[in-house]
Amino acid sequence: NSGALRNNVFYSGTTAIKNNELPGAQTMPELFRRSGYETILIGKISHTPDGRIFSYDGKGDGRREMPRAWDRISTPMGEWKKGWPLFFAYANGNHREDGKSPMKLMEFIVEKDDDLPDGLLADKAINELTKLKKRKKPFFMGLGFFKPHLPFVAPKKDWEAFEKIEIPFPDEKKPFNSPFKHDSGEFFKYLPPYKDKRPLDNKSAITARRAYLACVRYIDRQIGKVLKCLDETELSKNTIVVVWGDHGWHLGNGQQWGKHTPFEIANRSVLMIRSPNIKGGFSTNALAETLDIYPTLLDLCKPQFRQTHHPLDGVSLAPILKKEKKSVRKHAISYWRNAVSVRSQSHRLVAQIKNGEIINKEIYDLKVKLNTTKKSESNNSKIEKELIEAISKLNLN
Numbered sequence: 001n002s003g004a005l006r007n008n009v010f011y012s013g014t015t016a017i018k019n020n021e022l023p024g025a026q027t028m029p030e031l032f033r034r035s036g037y038e039t040i041l042i043g044k045i046s047h048t049p050d051g052r053i054f055s056y057d058g059k060g061d062g063r064r065e066m067p068r069a070w071d072r073i074s075t076p077m078g079e080w081k082k083g084w085p086l087f088f089a090y091a092n093g094n095h096r097e098d099g100k101s102p103m104k105l106m107e108f109i110v111e112k113d114d115d116l117p118d119g120l121l122a123d124k125a126i127n128e129l130t131k132l133k134k135r136k137k138p139f140f141m142g143l144g145f146f147k148p149h150l151p152f153v154a155p156k157k158d159w160e161a162f163e164k165i166e167i168p169f170p171d172e173k174k175p176f177n178s179p180f181k182h183d184s185g186e187f188f189k190y191l192p193p194y195k196d197k198r199p200l201d202n203k204s205a206i207t208a209r210r211a212y213l214a215c216v217r218y219i220d221r222q223i224g225k226v227l228k229c230l231d232e233t234e235l236s237k238n239t240i241v242v243v244w245g246d247h248g249w250h251l252g253n254g255q256q257w258g259k260h261t262p263f264e265i266a267n268r269s270v271l272m273i274r275s276p277n278i279k280g281g282f283s284t285n286a287l288a289e290t291l292d293i294y295p296t297l298l299d300l301c302k303p304q305f306r307q308t309h310h311p312l313d314g315v316s317l318a319p320i321l322k323k324e325k326k327s328v329r330k331h332a333i334s335y336w337r338n339a340v341s342v343r344s345q346s347h348r349l350v351a352q353i354k355n356g357e358i359i360n361k362e363i364y365d366l367k368v369k370l371n372t373t374k375k376s377e378s379n380n381s382k383i384e385k386e387l388i389e390a391i392s393k394l395n396l397n
Contacts, residue, residue: 331387
């Protein structure tokens with residue numbers, strides 16, 4: 001009911017960030033800024049792709065989406081000139097919103113990384129890091145790459161890299177029944193290079209998957225460039241790096257294409273943390289939420305100013321990173337529209353809340369297969385009761 005899950009949460013309604021300074025920081029970058037850090041925004045960290053408020057068609061006043069958060073908003077616009085054209089870019093300054101370019105699902109024609117926006121973002125980050133090295137001041141940089149968001153656009157070499165790689169087709173081909181699935185409308189509104197028919201046949205599905213993977217490869221290389229710069233400037237010796245994504249993406253299992261669901265694949269996202277005073281890399285099956293990043297950085301960085309305008313809902317992951325604990329939370333909660341989803345180590349329960357009652361509940365056993373669309377029978381089992389109790393504690397209406 002708070003409206004805190006809307007795209008315009010930071011600049012509209014009761015959740016909008018105030019322009020004036022409050023006793024506590026309203027955002028994470030503001031807290032670090034008030035602790036003496038230099039804060040820089042490049043790309044998409046909040047909803048807008050450059051930190052300024054414009055609509056898709058370019059209308060708007062361009063005010064900051066997160067007031068008092070950033071010392072500098074440094075997103076390079078290139079040939080696209082504004083944020084949303086940059087985000088929905090095709091090559092040569094064309095974009096999805098220009099009214100001239102066909103809405104192609106995929107395009108792989110450019111030769112150089114910086115012929116596209118994400119290459120420009122990486123170059124800008126490297127430029128900023130080089131300058132920050134000379135200033136010898138603590139910094140907080142938010143670097144938000146765009147891909148693999150639709151449309152699938154990357155350099156030609158990233159598409160060609162998968163020429164001889166066998167890409168599996170979706171192994172659950174038939175649509176499934178659930179009140180929480182969608183018709184993949186965002187995906188199907190684009191024009192594909194194959195015959196536009198539903199459901200996709202295996203060949204078309206593999207083409208779409210290859211396009212997604214090509215975009216992932218492109219971004220992997222951009223992240224690599226930035227990490228290399230950290231090493232070359234020796235900033236990596238005292239810089240914490242967090243690589244994270246805001247959601248996962250259905251790649252055709254059960255004929256679901258896209259995000260926009262409360263299921264495992266749409267909610268499972270990358271989270272990697274590197275801290276210079278924690279040696280040795282490892283992976284963990286510990287549950288985490290995106291909300292946990294904020295208190296984790298407070299624990300690791302120990303900024304001087306720590307007062308927040310609202311209490312933090314996340315839990316610090318520092319004990320896991322330091323191998324003091326194997327986990328810090330029993331469940332992870334996520335939301336999509338009127339659905340709530342709770343994840344344990346082995347299962348995911350998806351449900352709706354109506355008049356305080358849990359309805360339309362579905363439970364998925366993830367021990368064998370993470371991307372399954374096959375529901376388990378609701379049999380009032382111990383794990384089902386546990387997950388229902390976790391939802392009940394949220395006090396949702």
